Amino acid sequence: MRLTDLPAAIMAILGLTSAAFAFEIEERARYPAANPETELRIISTADRAVFEPILLAFQQQNQTISIDYTIASTTELMKAVHAEGEAFDLVISSAMDLQTKLANDGFARTYRSPATDALPDWAKWRDQVFAFTQEPAVLILSETAFPDEAYPTSRDELIELLRDQPDRFRGKVGTYDVRTSGFGYLMATQDARVSENFWRLLEAMGRLDTQLYCCSGDMLHDIREGKLAIAYNVLGSYAQAQLEDGGGYRIVMMSDFANIMLRTVLISTKADNIADAQTMINFLASLESRPDLVAASGLPAVDTDALQSNVALRPIRLGPGLLAFLDRLTRRNFLRNWEASITQE
Amino acid sequence: MKLPTVTRSIRTRLFLQLAAISALLSVALFLVVRGLAETAAEATQDGILAASATSIADALRSEDGEITLDLPYSALSMLGTTNDDRVFYKVEVNDETLTGYDDLPPPSQSPTISENTFATFYYRGDEVRMVSASRTVSAGGVPSNVLISVAQTRLGLAAISQRISAIATGIGLVFFLVATALSLLAARSALRPLKEMTAAITRRGPADLRPLAIDPPTELEPFVSALNTFIARLRASLLRSEDLIAEAAHRVRTPLATVRAKAEVTHRKLQKPEHKQTMREMIRAIDESSRSAGQLLDHAMVTFRTDSLSTETFDMAELVRETAERLEPAADLKDVTIRCTTPDTTPAFTGDRILLQSAIQNILDNAIKYSPDDSAIDVDLSVAETMCLSFTDRGRGFGEADTDSLKTRFSRGANVDDIVGSGLGLTIADEVARAHGGQLNITRNEGSQGACVSLIFPRQ
Numbered sequence: 001m002r003l004t005d006l007p008a009a010i011m012a013i014l015g016l017t018s019a020a021f022a023f024e025i026e027e028r029a030r031y032p033a034a035n036p037e038t039e040l041r042i043i044s045t046a047d048r049a050v051f052e053p054i055l056l057a058f059q060q061q062n063q064t065i066s067i068d069y070t071i072a073s074t075t076e077l078m079k080a081v082h083a084e085g086e087a088f089d090l091v092i093s094s095a096m097d098l099q100t101k102l103a104n105d106g107f108a109r110t111y112r113s114p115a116t117d118a119l120p121d122w123a124k125w126r127d128q129v130f131a132f133t134q135e136p137a138v139l140i141l142s143e144t145a146f147p148d149e150a151y152p153t154s155r156d157e158l159i160e161l162l163r164d165q166p167d168r169f170r171g172k173v174g175t176y177d178v179r180t181s182g183f184g185y186l187m188a189t190q191d192a193r194v195s196e197n198f199w200r201l202l203e204a205m206g207r208l209d210t211q212l213y214c215c216s217g218d219m220l221h222d223i224r225e226g227k228l229a230i231a232y233n234v235l236g237s238y239a240q241a242q243l244e245d246g247g248g249y250r251i252v253m254m255s256d257f258a259n260i261m262l263r264t265v266l267i268s269t270k271a272d273n274i275a276d277a278q279t280m281i282n283f284l285a286s287l288e289s290r291p292d293l294v295a296a297s298g299l300p301a302v303d304t305d306a307l308q309s310n311v312a313l314r315p316i317r318l319g320p321g322l323l324a325f326l327d328r329l330t331r332r333n334f335l336r337n338w339e340a341s342i343t344q345e
Numbered sequence: 346m347k348l349p350t351v352t353r354s355i356r357t358r359l360f361l362q363l364a365a366i367s368a369l370l371s372v373a374l375f376l377v378v379r380g381l382a383e384t385a386a387e388a389t390q391d392g393i394l395a396a397s398a399t400s401i402a403d404a405l406r407s408e409d410g411e412i413t414l415d416l417p418y419s420a421l422s423m424l425g426t427t428n429d430d431r432v433f434y435k436v437e438v439n440d441e442t443l444t445g446y447d448d449l450p451p452p453s454q455s456p457t458i459s460e461n462t463f464a465t466f467y468y469r470g471d472e473v474r475m476v477s478a479s480r481t482v483s484a485g486g487v488p489s490n491v492l493i494s495v496a497q498t499r500l501g502l503a504a505i506s507q508r509i510s511a512i513a514t515g516i517g518l519v520f521f522l523v524a525t526a527l528s529l530l531a532a533r534s535a536l537r538p539l540k541e542m543t544a545a546i547t548r549r550g551p552a553d554l555r556p557l558a559i560d561p562p563t564e565l566e567p568f569v570s571a572l573n574t575f576i577a578r579l580r581a582s583l584l585r586s587e588d589l590i591a592e593a594a595h596r597v598r599t600p601l602a603t604v605r606a607k608a609e610v611t612h613r614k615l616q617k618p619e620h621k622q623t624m625r626e627m628i629r630a631i632d633e634s635s636r637s638a639g640q641l642l643d644h645a646m647v648t649f650r651t652d653s654l655s656t657e658t659f660d661m662a663e664l665v666r667e668t669a670e671r672l673e674p675a676a677d678l679k680d681v682t683i684r685c686t687t688p689d690t691t692p693a694f695t696g697d698r699i700l701l702q703s704a705i706q707n708i709l710d711n712a713i714k715y716s717p718d719d720s721a722i723d724v725d726l727s728v729a730e731t732m733c734l735s736f737t738d739r740g741r742g743f744g745e746a747d748t749d750s751l752k753t754r755f756s757r758g759a760n761v762d763d764i765v766g767s768g769l770g771l772t773i774a775d776e777v778a779r780a781h782g783g784q785l786n787i788t789r790n791e792g793s794q795g796a797c798v799s800l801i802f803p804r805q
């Protein structure tokens with residue numbers, strides 16, 4: 001198949017093109033089509049390694065569509081689309097709240113097709129924001145720190161553990177720096193919304209000189225290096241993918257509740273190539289029918305049955321509620337409280 | 346102007362009018378249903394918006410001398426429960442934006458603490474509904490005016506309204522169809538009395554001039570009474586002419602009797618045979634005229650009496666014998682014998698005795714008249730499924746004559762030769778038979794030549 005020679009055609013342009021944008025990009029990759037006719041411009045928060053299998057599979061089905069794939073952090077992505085109005089066709093992000101805000105503020109195009117209609121109601125909003133993955137936030141425990149079966153499985157147990165054995169875990173707990181990570185902020189606000197335990201946990205972590213991270217990858221790296229014993233609110237799909245090459249840690253799905261982040265896609269109102277963007281939406285919306293891609297990317301597809309079998313799993317609801325935590329005053333207050341708790345000042 | 350043929354039917358007109366009315370009502374129903382439902386849907390959205398604004402207002406607090414706010418998740422999420430509409434909000438303190446969408450326009454009417462205001466306008470490309478609430482919050486001891494506005498697009502409302510319109514259309518359509526079907530029935534049932542009346546009039550016999558004994562609906566009462574007045578007038582004028590005939594016949598008969606008596610006396614006195622012969626012919630002519638006058642009288646009587654048939658019960662056999670006896674002298678003149686055969690017991694007959702006697706007399710009179718001298722006439726009364734009274738003679742018979750036409754007034758057969766008559770005898774007999782629900786049968790004498798005339802009545 002052509003799939004084998006496609007990677008050879010991939011040009012990754014690192015840093016070189018970042019000057020073209022007023023926002024900061026992490027990486028930009030071009031995937032020329034076998035018979036290029038049109039180009040689909042995607043801005044995304046998903047790493048190339050994660051998303052490449054999906055893009056290639058898409059191109060295999062649509063051999064005339066070249067793809068320009070730009071990777072940025074959730075915050076920079078928001079800046080690019082919302083503030084600067086960059087002309088991307090598709091916006092893919094793990095920050096559901098920001099995606100919701102984009103749709104609410106009129107930056108998304110409405111689209112309906114049999115594939116999007118087949119999505120469950122909780123996996124779409126306004127026929128503009130479509131979820132195509134469901135990724136839980138998990139607790140990561142290093143295997144060296146927790147060699148046996150005695151490990152916490154709920155927030156209560158974690159708080160108790162941190163309070164009882166402060167010396168064992170001082171400096172060895174990590175979590176997102178919610179000031180810089182959109183995903184971290186989303187998870188923290190959802191935690192705070194669901195349970196008061198969150199603030200108690202944060203205080204317990206604050207007393208132990210908790211390390212703050214920008215991304216799941218770094219946290220997992222430090223767990224493996226032995227610098228961390230516990231990492232809280234790590235993106236489960238990353239952890240699962242990295243566990244396979246290397247391991248050294250345990251993934252714990254909290255039994256009291258586990259927030260499920262939905263990775264979403266929307267068509268920008270600035271899109272030039274609407275037809276191809278719609279083709280991609282249909283492709284992503286039917287990801288569940290491609291277990292090979294789910295395995296290759298490590299992104300679990302939207303699946304109502306999986307959620308029903310475990311009552312602790314709570315998909316974060318798309319909708320105007322998510323705008324509440326994006327409110328600048330609310331965010332300022334939340335971050336102030338968060339800082340006060342985590343830094344123990 | 347002449348109306349087109351379709352609309353000349355009362356039923357069609359009634360139906361079209363009712364259908365037009367139900368169409369109007371359907372449209373009205375549609376408008377009312379949609380109006381009410383849309384008002385209700387709008388009220389629901391207003392209610393949720395107000396709840397959202399209140400929830401935000403309740404979260405206002407002052408911190409370090411400044412007003413601040415943690416936007417409650419539920420305040421915005423509640424707006425997303427029933428639809429996928431976009432949501433905008435703004436919180437202002439003393440006319441300065443504290444947080445939210447800076448460009449959200451101020452309310453057209455300022456809200457008070459006790460009353461929220463609502464506005465509808467275009468914002469960011471969509472029609473939005475906005476609620477504004479006002480609160481006074483003290484910050485650092487200074488009271489500040491806080492204005493909370495929450496707006497939501499109305500696409501969900503439009504969708505609801507579309508759905509309701511579809512439902513209302515359905516209701517209106519069903520209503521229209523049902524009403525139309527019912528109006529079809531109504532038009533039909535309204536006209537039923539008219540149909541019944543028509544049938545009642547059509548069913549009547551040609552001589553039935555009694556007033557209509559039906560109970561018409563109020564609206565038709567004037568018509569029926571007018572019709573009855575007309576019938577009464579018709580009957581009165583008919584009776585008058587019958588009266589006239591009777592009177593005329595009577596007036597002719599009396600002087601004829603006198604003339605006959607005188608002629609007979611003269612006949613006896615005359616000597617010359619040719620004079621005697623002339624006088625005899627005169628007497629015969631006088632007899633015929635007198636009989637004709639009698640028949641005219643009888644006929645007038647029959648016409649009169651059939652309207653109000655008297656119903657006495659009597660023995661038919663006895664009536665037959667009695668009448669035959671009365672005609673004995675006329676039969677004797679021709680040496681004709683009348684043989685009456687009646688069953689031993691005959692059931693009583695209920696009818697008009699005078700009319701029946703007249704009928705029998707006329708038939709018997711014919712039989713004698715058209716019989717040869719020295720012959721016999723058989724009168725038979727038999728009772729089986731019907732009561733049959735037959736008169737069989739041995740005269741000339743009816744030949745090929747159309748027997749039905751002989752029953753009409755003044756019609757006489759081609760077989761009469763020199764026998765005088767008025768052509769009323771069979772008419773009278775026929776009318777009497779029919780007045781009693783029976784019929785007059787004219788056939789041939791099956792045994793030999795001659796006529797057979799029978800009165801047949803249903804068993805009572």
Ligand SMILES: Nc1ncnc2c1ncn2[C@@H]1O[C@H](COP(=O)(O)OP(=O)(O)O)[C@@H](O)[C@H]1O
Binds near residue numbers: 756766
């Ligand atoms: N018994 C009968 N025999 C033969 N013909 C008869 C007899 N009765 C009636 N008719 C015929 O029927 C006709 C009508 O009879 P009717 O009404 O009594 O009138 P008419 O005064 O002529 O007797 C007669 O003219 C005659 O031709």
Ligand SMILES: [Mg+2]
Binds near residue numbers: 711769
């Ligand atoms: Mg006669």
